[in-house]
Amino acid sequence: MISRNTKLLIGGATFVVLIVLGIAFGGSRDEDSAYSWDAMGRGDIRETISASGEIRAKTQINIGTSVAGEIKAIHVKDGQNVKAGDLLVTIDQERLRQALAQAQAGLDAARQDASRLEAAMRRSVDSFPRYEALRQQGLMSDEDFRQQKLAKESAVLSYNSARAAVAQSEANLKGMQDGLSKATLRAPIAGRVTSLKAEKGETAIPGMSNLPGATLMIISDMSEMQAEIKVNESEVVRTKVGQTAQVTVESLPGKVFQGSVIEVATGTEKVGTDANLYKVKVVLAGQREDLDNLRPGMSARAVILTHEVKGVLRVPLQSVLEREGSLEDAQKQGLLAPASRNIVFVFKNGKAEERLVQIGIANTQFFELKEGLAEGDKVLTGPIRKLKDLKDKATVSLRARSDSELAKTKGAKK
Known part of the structure; x- marks a missing residue:
């Protein structure tokens, strides 16, 4: 049987526990319904992008070739440092030498032909004044004179064509010489071979660098x-x-x-x-x-x-809300459609006051505040869902400690 005094002690203890629990849970509910906040302060802001x-x-240079042919030798290795002018690759030159010999023979033939036609032209040109004198003296018919004139003009034209053929053959020879010289590839700059894509025996292909065989290696200036x-x-x-x-x-x-x-x-x-x-x-x-x-x-x-x-005023990122402006404000600003504006809710006399703010650069925590608030103002920072629905002049309650104070407490525990 439980005594009267024991009952009183049990009842008293139960009452105390209920009071404590009531304070704890009641306080928790009050804290949950309250808004988080922070006081406006000064600090530094670094804006970065990642x-x-x-x-x-x-400098990275793709080494390719302007002449096609089998790769006879590769004179460097991947990762090797080279100087400007160092030998890199040798391409088969036999076909190019044969083409060069043909071009030389063609040039010799064109020059001989031009010499022959030049001699014929000079004879025709030198003889023509005599034919003009014979015609004036009535010793040559008009028809014979026209034939001599046509022969002279034809000789001049043939010689000019021969000269053009010589020039064409010379250009062809120079092209063959250039092709032969490019069959030996040398480093255009000093650097390192950072990618060797060719092998001895493969066919080097002139053309765009994205074609297989077009880029033989890459030299980088490191x-x-x-x-x-x-x-x-x-x-x-x-x-x-x-x-x-x-x-x-x-x-x-x-x-x-x-x-x-x-x-x-x-x-x-x-x-x-x-x-x-x-x-x-x-x-x-x-x-x-x-x-x-x-x-x-x-x-x-x-x-x-x-x-x-x-040392600028800073406002927490989460406290800045975007609101769509009115059509009247847009018309005053000369805009065709309403522009968005940034607002912050400030706690004052138990109510949330909406303030229009101008912000500058930002980091991961703060906006630079250019206008709209003063140092020490208590700005609401959350919960974000409640902030979005909050109205101007609404009655609000704040949590006991600011975000900054909570952050310092968490930092001290760590």
Whole structure:
């Protein structure tokens, strides 16, 4: 049998537990219904863009041939450093030598023919004044004179044709000589053989570089390494030459290369999924031994600093809402359709006041505030679903601690 005093103790303990639970759960419900917030403060903002691409050398030259033929010898290896003028590839020259001999024989024949016709022309031209004198003296008929005149003109025309044939044969010979000289390929620049695509015995094919056999190798100038990245159309407008960048390479984890933007494409290549991406080139700096570890074609990712401001008012990203403007405002601004506007809800006297704001650059946490709020203002930051439906002058309650205070508490626990 439970005594009266025991019953009183059990009842009292139960009452205390219920009170504690009520406070805990009641407080939790109040906290859940309240809005999160943060106080306007000052700080620095760095606006960056990130994009991926690949490592490239300063200059990459596709080595091809302008004459077709069997590859007789390859004088370099993949990865070998070469100097300008070094021998790279020798293509079969026998057919080209035969063609050169034929062109030389054709030129000799054309010159002999031209010499013969020149002599005939000179005789006809030198004799013609005598025929004119005989005709004036009545010692030659008009018909005979016309025949002599036609013979002289024909001789001149034949000689001119022979001279043209000589010029054509000379051009043909020079073309054959040029073709023979190009059967021996030499390095146009100093660099490294970064891709050897040909083998001895294969047929070198002149033509476009995307045809099999057209590109024999690639020589890269490794003195300056670059990252060629592809930037989205919405971000390329913020990318300028001279901006600071940091590049990481998938093959070298933990290594960060400093760089700067040296070129921003003004047009897109319109190829497949890259239709709205623009090429941006970033030149890399660093220790020579680190740069020597880079290879053309390595996957890279770049972060470009597009803008930076210090000591400015900052408003949390999640507190800025977009609202569609009115038609009246659009007409006042000379617009044909309403323009969107940015608003923030500020807590004041227990109510949410809607404020129109002008924002600047942004990072992953804050917008730069240019106009509309003051330092110390309490801005509502969430929950986002409730913020979207919130009306101006609505009564609201705030959570006990600000977002910044909660973040410091979480940081201290870690």
